[in-house]
Amino acid sequence: MRTSRTFSIFFAVGLAALALGGCTADATESGDDVGEAEGEIGASPTSAGIKSGSLDEEGVLLLVNDRAVTESTLRTRTKLTAAVSRSVVAFRTSTDGKPRWFSTIDEIDALPSTGKSVFQRLVADATASGYTELPGFDPPTLAKISVPLNLGRPPTSSDVTVEAGFDGKPAAEAAILVRGRLTNTVDSTNESFVKRTIADNHKAFTLAVGNFFAQGSPHATFAKSLGADKLTLLGTMSSVRPTILVAEKAGVTTYYARGATGGYEPIDPPKYPRIMRARIRLETGAAGDPGQGVRVFYPAWSAKVLTGPTTTIIEGGG
Numbered sequence: 001m002r003t004s005r006t007f008s009i010f011f012a013v014g015l016a017a018l019a020l021g022g023c024t025a026d027a028t029e030s031g032d033d034v035g036e037a038e039g040e041i042g043a044s045p046t047s048a049g050i051k052s053g054s055l056d057e058e059g060v061l062l063l064v065n066d067r068a069v070t071e072s073t074l075r076t077r078t079k080l081t082a083a084v085s086r087s088v089v090a091f092r093t094s095t096d097g098k099p100r101w102f103s104t105i106d107e108i109d110a111l112p113s114t115g116k117s118v119f120q121r122l123v124a125d126a127t128a129s130g131y132t133e134l135p136g137f138d139p140p141t142l143a144k145i146s147v148p149l150n151l152g153r154p155p156t157s158s159d160v161t162v163e164a165g166f167d168g169k170p171a172a173e174a175a176i177l178v179r180g181r182l183t184n185t186v187d188s189t190n191e192s193f194v195k196r197t198i199a200d201n202h203k204a205f206t207l208a209v210g211n212f213f214a215q216g217s218p219h220a221t222f223a224k225s226l227g228a229d230k231l232t233l234l235g236t237m238s239s240v241r242p243t244i245l246v247a248e249k250a251g252v253t254t255y256y257a258r259g260a261t262g263g264y265e266p267i268d269p270p271k272y273p274r275i276m277r278a279r280i281r282l283e284t285g286a287a288g289d290p291g292q293g294v295r296v297f298y299p300a301w302s303a304k305v306l307t308g309p310t311t312t313i314i315e316g317g318g
Contacts, residue, residue: 049119050105057105059132060122062300064088064108065101065183066131078125084118087111101183101300137281137293140213142168143206162203166210166278167296174202177298178275190306197237198275204242205235209278213292222264224282226254235276237303244270273301 050056063069063078074085091111094100108114108122126132144164147155162171169177175198186194211219212233223231228247236242245256245264256264281293 049116050123052105055133056123056126058299059126060105060108060119061102062131062181063122063126063129065092065300066180067092068180077129079121080118081113084111084113087113099185103183133295133297137279137290137295138167140166140209140292140294142166143210145206145210157203157207160203160207162206165202165206165296166294169296171199171202171206174276174298175199178202178301181275181298181300183300183302184304184307186306187309189309194306197239200239201235201237201242202276205233205276205278208243209233209280209294209296212280212282213294218263220282223280231280231282233278233280234270234274235278236270236272236274237301238270238272241267241270241272244272273303274299275301 050060069078071082071085071089074080074088075082078085080088088108088111091102091107092100102108105119108119123132127134142164143162143166146161146163148159151159164170165174167174175195178198179194182194208219211217212223212231214220223245226247226249228249230246230248232246232248234244234246236244241257243258244267247254247256253269255267255269257267257270259265276296276298278297279295281290283289283292
C-alpha cells in the first residue's frame with residue numbers, strides 16, 4: 001500500500017504550511033616550459049583576469065580546493081601542465097602535514113608557472129564542471145517532495161521528505177556537495193552533527209524556497225512587497241536561523257530571518273556559515289515578464305569551531 005506521494009512542485013499544493021522554523025588533450029612535461037615562459041602575472045586577481053568577488057573567482061577556488069580533483073584531473077580535464085598540477089595539489093597539504101585550502105586567487109598566482117593561460121583554463125573548467133554558478137534561472141519545478149497520504153490533517157514540515165531540491169539534485173547528492181565544500185577539518189566527534197545539520201537545513205532551505213513560489217503564501221506576498229532588484233535565500237548551518245532572505249534594492253542590502261510569528265523580520269548581517277544559496281525571480285505581471293525562476297548553488301564555507309572536540313556548537317561560530 002502506498003503511504004506517500006512524490007510530486008514535482010509547481011505549488012498548487014501550497015507549501016506555506018510546510019515552512020520550517022569535447023576531446024581532452026593530455027598535458028605533457030614539455031608544456032611546462034610554456035607556463036614558465038609566460039612568467040608571473042603579479043599578485044592581483046585583476047591581473048589574472050579574474051575579478052575579486054566574482055563568480056569566476058568563487059568557481060576557481062572551489063575547483064582547486066576539491067580533493068576529488070587530482071593531478072591527473074588537472075592535467076587531462078583542466079589542461080594544466082604537470083608542474084602546475086603538482087603545485088596545486090601539493091598546496092593542499094601544509095609543511096606540517098595538515099590539510100589546507102586556497103583562500104584567495106593570489107595564493108594560486110604565487111605558485112610557479114601560473115601564467116594567464118593557467119587562469120583561463122581554470123575559469124573554463126570551473127564553468128564547464130559546475131564549480132561556477134551560471135547566470136540565468138531554472139523553472140521552479142525540479143524539487144521533489146514526498147508527503148504521507150491520509151494524515152487526516154494538513155501536513156507539516158515534520159511529515160515531509162525532500163527527495164530533490166530546486167536544482168533537481170537528490171538530497172543526498174546535495175549533502176555530499178555541501179560537505180565537500182567545507183574549507184576546514186572536522187573533528188570526528190562533530191561529524192554526526194555536521195551530517196545531521198546539513199540534511200535538516202537542506203530540507204528547511206528547500207521548503208523555504210518553495211514558499212516564495214506558493215501562490216498567495218505570506219512569504220511570496222512579503223517577498224513581492226520588498227520590490228527588490230535581487231532576492232537571494234541563504235541556507236546556513238544554524239538551527240536557529242537555517243534560512244536568511246537577502247534583498248538588494250538601489251544598492252542597499254537588507255537581511256531578513258523568520259521571527260517568532262513565522263514571518264520575516266529584518267536582522268543584522270548574519271555571521272552563520274552559509275552552505276547554500278538560491279537566487280529567486282518572482283513574477284511581476286508586467287508585459288514581457290519572464291516568470292518565476294530559481295538558481296541554486298553550493299558555495300565554499302568554513303566553521304572553525306568544528307575543528308576540535310565540542311560539547312556545544314556556538315551559533316555563528318566560524
